[in-house]
Amino acid sequence: MTRAARWAWLLSLVVVTGACGVLAFLLSIGATTPRGFFERHYVWLFWLNAVVAGVLILVIGTASVRLLLRVRRAQFGSRLLLKLAGIFALVGLVPGLLIYTVSYQFVNRSIESWFDVRLAGALEAGLNLGRSTLDGLVNDTAGKTLDAAERLAEAAASGQPVQLLGLERLREQLGARIVALVGGNGQILMAVGGDASTLTPDRPAPALLRQARSAGSASQLEGLEDEVQALASQSPVRIRALARLPSSEFSLGSSDRYLMVVQRVPSQVVGNALAVQTASSEYQQRALERDGLRRMYLGTLTLVLILAVFAAMLLAITLGNQLARPLLLLADGMRQVATGDLSAKPVLTSRDELGGLTRSFADMTDQLAEARAQVERSVLQLEAARSNLQTILDNLTAGVIVFDAQGQIETVNPGATRILRLPLSAYQGRRLEELAPLQGFAQSVWHRFEQLGDSPEAGERGTWQDAFELQPDPSQDTLTLLVRGAQLPPHGRLLVFDDISEVVSAQRSAAWSEVARRLAHEIKNPLTPIQLSAERLQHKLEAKLEGNDQAMLVRSVATIVNQVQAMKQLVNEFRDYARLPSAQLKPLDLNALASEVLMLYAEAQESGRLQADLCSEPPAILGDATQLRQVIHNLVQNALDAVADRRDGHVILRTQKTNNEAGELRSLRLQVLDNGPGFADKVLKRAFEPYVTTKSKGTGLGLAVVKKIADEHGARVRLANTYPQADETQPPVGAQVSLSFSKFATAPGPADAGIAHRAA
CATH class of the missing domain: 1.10.287 (Helix Hairpins)
Structure with missing residues (x-):
């Protein structure tokens, strides 16, 4: 069985166990569920479990068919698996049926015992007792109210008017919550007591008022309309009583006056009465749901049995397969070895004898295959190492040259070709001296290798390091190389070098x-x-x-x-x-800055020796206006000095936008061009170093300052001579200096650029 199949079986067992647990939980809480729960949810719960049972039947059927096919094909271990599955299924089925029979009888008898006649009578008696208790409290309050009304009438007849103090004394005698004098229309004329949240007590209901008018007194129980709030003591239960005053000597606006007494019922009495009433109602509801309850319990019990039996069968098939699997693995492995297949064989992770047997067989097969695979692994490792080494050499920025025992070039990486600017790959198998530009360099390198072998310097252990200056291409600058040499076993030599011209x-x-x-x-x-x-x-x-x-x-x-x-x-x-200060980068308009500097050379512009060629709508760059003004001034002044001795000399200050291949803006370039004698070779090679100049006067710091300011702005500065028809073999006919700015303002705008320029 594959790993996926085992996981499928395990998942099925988990689902079955979960379903059984849910059903058992529903069965255990059935007695405490709300009324009508079984009738509302019995159907969908039954069909849900039926679907689960159907899925399990499908899984068991599929497993059984596969097992029968394996038995028919006489596969090794299939009969053992069938036998084990039958044994486990029998072990799970017999106890399940026994438990189901006992539980069926127990559920029937238990449900019938719940609805006993004596229990119903006791609940009815308790309900009547609660009602009689509440009725007694109501009647007692009504009688006390009538007596108090007569006493008030006698006091009024003797000339003592009704006052708040008298009502308060009467409230204390009655132990009432509220005592009030009520008019014939229900209006509260005078009241004492009550809750802090209300200024005046509630008016009596019109029905209660009419009853008191006709019978002389009336009373009612209030606050039992909502049983839930009453149980939670959120709505207090009160007894409200009205008694008509027999005398009409009170002249307060109406002939009929009533004494109202509000008495709160103790919460314990209310709670006991409501609890008995709730229990009686639930008992009656349960009695009506007796058949549905029985069906629910028995149906749930039946489904639990079915699911348990199915789980036992799945467990039987799974465990049987686990026992037979080692034998099947061994049989299949032996057949593969007999045909010459020495690949790795599967093993069992169990720690029993069968698992140890499969591991021993797999170890034996691995040992047989190890000798045959050793050569293949060695070849693959060699190829991988060669590929990794070549990848490393190709991506190194440093130049690497490997020489064989005869001093011939064996390996060259692209970094060496890039640094030396010579086609070294074409000279593999030849000596380094055969490249004319590198003859002196090669002699120096071989001399250092000889020194390393004969008399190494202090600190040199198989390697040496030195710096060399060479010029492979006369038209290019002189290179300063940091060269490291090492001996390679047995007689090879390694040369690694870096271009440190910029560092120097x-x-x-x-x-x-x-x-x-x-x-x-x-x-x-x-x-x-x-x-x-x-x-x-x-x-x-x-x-x-x-x-x-x-x-x-x-x-x-x-x-x-x-x-x-x-x-x-x-x-x-x-x-x-x-002490050049750090640049304070702000958005600025390069054209506006250039125009401002050109105003200092008005005379040169009027004579035609200085011209401006500014692009339209340049993007705002990030720059320091003070420093860039100095840069433009130095470049223009140097160009004018270069053409001072020429009658037709002229200088052009140009700005232009450059785009990449996708048409997107890449940089904004500032160029100063002249038709003077151009830069000398020594100036081009070290133009940006201090004290390098072609002028008879000056310190040679102008271009060095330009370079420092350009670096502060992240700009690229270039110097070049211009030649007639781009032929560098002829004398130059001019020079050009260009600065390329690639830092743009995030939100450039003419107004912002102008403000930044003026502020600078």
């Missing part, structure tokens, strides 16, 4: 920042005293000298002052580079 450039920029900070600190302080001292010398000695001496003094002092001012400017530039 960043270190140089950091070093220049430190130098600039120290230079600004150390040099700026003595400059002012030098200038003041020279000016003081001129002021003291100029009047005392004449002729050439006086002229030489003036020229010397002017030279000192000019040179001090130049050094102050140099120090300020270094200070600005070292």
Whole structure:
């Protein structure tokens, strides 16, 4: 039997057990259920259980048919399974029938004993007793009220008017809740007592008032209209009595006056009376439902028996299958081994002898198959390792080259080709020296390997590390490589290298920042005293000298002052580079900012040497207006200086939007183009490092500051020369510097951009 089939059987047993438990619960609470429950729910409950029984019959029938087919096919263990199923079914059926017979007789006799004649008489007597008790309280209250009315009439006849104090004294004597004087129309004329929640007591009912008018006195029991609230003491039960005053000497607006007394019935008396009445009503209802109750109990009992028998049969088939299953597994496994199938055999998790036998057989089969599978596993592991290694090499950013014992290239990853910019994969099986651009590099590498083998340096244990500078492509920048070499057993060699050119450039920029900070600190302080001292010398000695001496003094002092001012400017530039503040990014309009800077070069624009080509409706970027203004100013000024010696020199400031392949906005680019001599090779390679310039004057910090500001804005800055017809073999005919901004404002708008620009 498969695992799914076993789970199906287990689920069926759980469902049967749950259904039996529900029915047993309904049977146990039947005596306490609300009246009419069995008649309302008997039909659907019966059919629900019938459906459950039908499903179980279907399951048992299917299992029985399968078992009979296995017996007919003479499958191994089928007869044992049939025998075990019969035994378990018999064991479950016989006790069930015995219990059902006894329970059937017990239910019949128990239900009949519930409706005994003496019990009905006792309930009737208790009900009459409660009614007579309440009637006695009502009559007693009516008599007391009539006596009190006569006493009030005698007091009024003797000249004592009815007052609140008298009514209060009368209420205390009667032990009443409320005592009131009521007019002929039921209006409350005077009252004492009552609840705190009401200012005046309730008026008597018109029927009670008419009865008192005709008979002289009347009384009634109030608050028993709702038995549930009365039992919960939410609605107090009261006795209200009216008695007519016999004398008409009271002149309060009407000839008929009545004394009303309201007396509360003790809650214990009310509770006992209502309990007896409720019990009697329920008993009568149960007596009417006797046949339905009997059918419900017997039907439930029958269904419980049927479900229990079905559960026993399912259990018999399941347990029988569990006992026969080890033998079936062994028989099938032996047949498979005989045909040469050495695959893993199923085992039983039981701890008995049959389970141990299946485990031993499976272990024996595994041992036989292990030798044959060892070679296949080794091959698969080797292929997997090779695939994993190749995947790792392909995804490494570092370059990796493996050499064999003869020093020939054995393996090259894409990172090595990308860093060196040479087709190394085409040179596999050849030596590294055969690549002309890498001859010097290869000689240095082999020399380091020889040093590692002959006289390794301190700390080198089978590996070495060194830095090299090389230029594989003359048209590209010089590369700075951090190279690590290692010996591979038995005689192979491994070379791993990274391009650290940007790291070295960043270190140089950091070093220049430190130098600039120290230079600004150390040099700026003595400059002012030098200038003041020279000016003081001129002021003291100029009047005392004449002729050439006086002229030489003036020229010397002017030279000192000019040179001090130049050094102050140099120090300020270094200070600005070292202490460039962090960018405060805000939405701004790049076109508006560029136009503002171009206003400083009105003369160049009027002469045609400076032109603006701004795109329409640019998106608002996130930037620092102060720093970007400095960037644009530096780039424009550098471009104008580059074309200063050319009669036809011109500079173009351009902004343009760039899109990706999907047509979505990717960046906003700012370009400064000129037709000057272009950048020298040494400038292109280290353009953004401090003190790199082609000018005879200046510190070379302009592009370094531009680079730092661009990094603060997450922008990409590029320098390039322009060549005639894109032929880089010819001299350049100009240069261009571009900044690409990709940080846009989340909600750009012309108004917001203008505000940010003006605020900056």
